[in-house]
Amino acid sequence: MIRFTNINKVYKPTTHALVGVSFHVKPGEFVSIVGSSGSGKSTLAKLLFAEERPTSGKIVVGDWDITQIHRSEIPTLRRQIGVVFQDFKLLGRKTVYENVAFALEVAGAANARIKEVVPQVLKIVGLGDKHGRYPNQLSGGEQQRVSIARALVHRPKIIVADEPTGNLDTVTSREIIELLKKINEFGTTVVLVTHDRDIVNALKKRVLTINNGKIVSDVEHGKYMLG
Amino acid sequence: MRTILRVIKFTGQSLWRNAWLSLITLTIFVLTLMTVNAVLLVNVVTSSAIKAVQNEVQVAVYFVPGTSEATEKAVRGYLLGLSQVKTVEVITAEQALQNFKDKNAGDPTVLAALDEVGGNPFGDAVVVSAKSPDDFAFIIEAIKTPEFAPSIKQTDYTDYQVVIEKLTSFTDKLRLAGLVLAGFFGLISMLIIFNAIRIAIYVHRDEITIMKLVGAQDWFIRAPFLLEAVLLSLLATIIMTGVVLASTKALDVPLMQYFGQANLSLWGYFTSNALVIFGGEFVGLAVLSVLTTVFAIRKHLRV
Ligand SMILES: Nc1ncnc2c1ncn2[C@@H]1O[C@H](COP(=O)(O)OP(=O)(O)OP(=O)(O)O)[C@@H](O)[C@H]1O
Ligand SMILES: [Mg+2]
Numbered sequence: 001m002i003r004f005t006n007i008n009k010v011y012k013p014t015t016h017a018l019v020g021v022s023f024h025v026k027p028g029e030f031v032s033i034v035g036s037s038g039s040g041k042s043t044l045a046k047l048l049f050a051e052e053r054p055t056s057g058k059i060v061v062g063d064w065d066i067t068q069i070h071r072s073e074i075p076t077l078r079r080q081i082g083v084v085f086q087d088f089k090l091l092g093r094k095t096v097y098e099n100v101a102f103a104l105e106v107a108g109a110a111n112a113r114i115k116e117v118v119p120q121v122l123k124i125v126g127l128g129d130k131h132g133r134y135p136n137q138l139s140g141g142e143q144q145r146v147s148i149a150r151a152l153v154h155r156p157k158i159i160v161a162d163e164p165t166g167n168l169d170t171v172t173s174r175e176i177i178e179l180l181k182k183i184n185e186f187g188t189t190v191v192l193v194t195h196d197r198d199i200v201n202a203l204k205k206r207v208l209t210i211n212n213g214k215i216v217s218d219v220e221h222g223k224y225m226l227g
Numbered sequence: 228m229r230t231i232l233r234v235i236k237f238t239g240q241s242l243w244r245n246a247w248l249s250l251i252t253l254t255i256f257v258l259t260l261m262t263v264n265a266v267l268l269v270n271v272v273t274s275s276a277i278k279a280v281q282n283e284v285q286v287a288v289y290f291v292p293g294t295s296e297a298t299e300k301a302v303r304g305y306l307l308g309l310s311q312v313k314t315v316e317v318i319t320a321e322q323a324l325q326n327f328k329d330k331n332a333g334d335p336t337v338l339a340a341l342d343e344v345g346g347n348p349f350g351d352a353v354v355v356s357a358k359s360p361d362d363f364a365f366i367i368e369a370i371k372t373p374e375f376a377p378s379i380k381q382t383d384y385t386d387y388q389v390v391i392e393k394l395t396s397f398t399d400k401l402r403l404a405g406l407v408l409a410g411f412f413g414l415i416s417m418l419i420i421f422n423a424i425r426i427a428i429y430v431h432r433d434e435i436t437i438m439k440l441v442g443a444q445d446w447f448i449r450a451p452f453l454l455e456a457v458l459l460s461l462l463a464t465i466i467m468t469g470v471v472l473a474s475t476k477a478l479d480v481p482l483m484q485y486f487g488q489a490n491l492s493l494w495g496y497f498t499s500n501a502l503v504i505f506g507g508e509f510v511g512l513a514v515l516s517v518l519t520t521v522f523a524i525r526k527h528l529r530v
Contacts, residue, residue: 071445072445074442075443075444078439079441089433103441103442105233107441108229108233108444
């Protein structure tokens with residue numbers, strides 16, 4: 001599903017964010033990417049949805065070599081990869097429903113499809129009864145659920161979550177991770193970037209550890225290796 | 228179609244959210260168009276005034292009383308033979324006397340003086356119109372030919388040429404000033420639309436980020452800003468069209484009275500050339516603002 005081959009990423013002038021990174025993620029896998037701050041985790045995630053381009057190496061998503069992806073093809077890629085961030089990135093002037101619908105609207109989906117899909121994904125994330133709330137009327141965990149719902153509207157093959165629990169307390173974090181696990185069980189490949197040791201240990205899924213831009217370990221049913 | 232409707236919706240939201248900025252942009256657009264229309268207006272008024280003056284440029288040639296019919300005919304033929312001459316109108320001595328009496332009907336002393344003289348002091352005359360005011364000097368010289376000189380008492384003409392030259396140089400200056408002003412407002416328009424779009428991009432930065440992340444196409448993200456520029460141009464043109472039509476309609480009658488000319492209808496001018504004038508203004512303004520917007524997007528919207 002995802003294949004990185006010998007990826008190097010250099011931010012100008014001299015930051016070597018990723019050095020010779022190679023790995024493969026199979027369809028339906030749940031992979032955690034861990035590492036200390038500045039180790040290159042977010043960079044890796046950004047390469048996946050073409051927010052950044054590799055300096056060298058090759059990236060394949062599905063059957064698609066996105067290494068030299070053309071700007072005009074990026075929207076197509078992003079409809080196949082749902083993204084979730086630490087800061088939720090919700091629009092404060094829009095309701096829960098509108099925030100989720102927005103992703104479909106701007107991608108040109110039919111109104112009928114929007115009416116069908118939005119309630120579905122909101123139900124999946126457990127917000128079926130909060131369509132009309134505004135983000136500031138929601139808890140952090142609920143806001144993150146909205147952003148996960150939004151990531152699901154295009155029925156993506158992959159979800160990339162960059163520290164989705166970074167702003168949440170332990171209990172809420174666990175709930176969000178449970179939600180991601182549920183989504184993964186439906187068949188979606190999940191790439192989770194985190195440095196929360198407890199989460200990784202509880203997950204008992206594959207763990208890729210990065211340090212200084214290099215993959216230092218890759219274990220099935222792994223544990224947090226650093227610190 | 229659906230996406231076009233959404234682009235329109237987003238554009239409307241953007242205009243509304245930055246209502247003040249939209250209003251300022253609109254105002255400066257209207258001002259730009261106003262100066263352009265003022266230049267047009269000055270053009271129409273002065274060119275029709277000049278035409279009016281030109282039409283009145285005539286040389287009157289008075290014959291010595293008692294000049295023979297044959298000589299007069301020869302002079303007329305001679306004048307009509309000149310390529311610079313447009314028309315030659317005959318005023319007989321009787322007509323001249325009558326005209327003089329009519330003109331001075333309210334002045335008993337003049338009429339009394341006329342009686343004193345007795346008979347008709349006037350001779351026949353011809354009134355010559357030239358094709359162009361530039362030709363008058365030539366016509367006046369031509370009439371001085373020795374062949375006819377003894378029969379001609381007097382030639383009389385008003386030196387409209389000087390008036391026209393003054394008028395032309397004045398309106399040229401006025402037009403230049405208008406164009407400079409229009410250029411100035413055009414420049415300000417570009418600066419303002421540039422900043423308006425920059426601010427609109429800033430205000431929508433969160434939406435733009437999210438749009439990009441959820442796979443909106445570049446054109447869809449850009450289109451509302453371009454449409455905003457076009458819509459503001461259109462709105463400014465509509466407002467200005469209304470103002471121009473209303474004010475020329477109101478001005479027409481007093482202007483016609485002032486110039487004493489039925490053919491000077493500003494309203495008529497603007498309505499019969501409406502498509503060219505207002506259409507052209509819209510296209511010009513839209514092109515200007517869209518180009519500026521493209522520039523602002525290039526600079527500030529990293530898609
Ligand atoms: N746009 C950028 N320009 C220049 N350097 C950058 C840029 N983005 C990241 N870096 C640098 O690349 C390195 C890796 O950054 P990255 O964001 O991938 O780290 P991270 O593992 O996500 O860290 P954190 O856990 O703090 O989020 C850091 O040294 C960072 O300063
Ligand atoms: Mg990071």
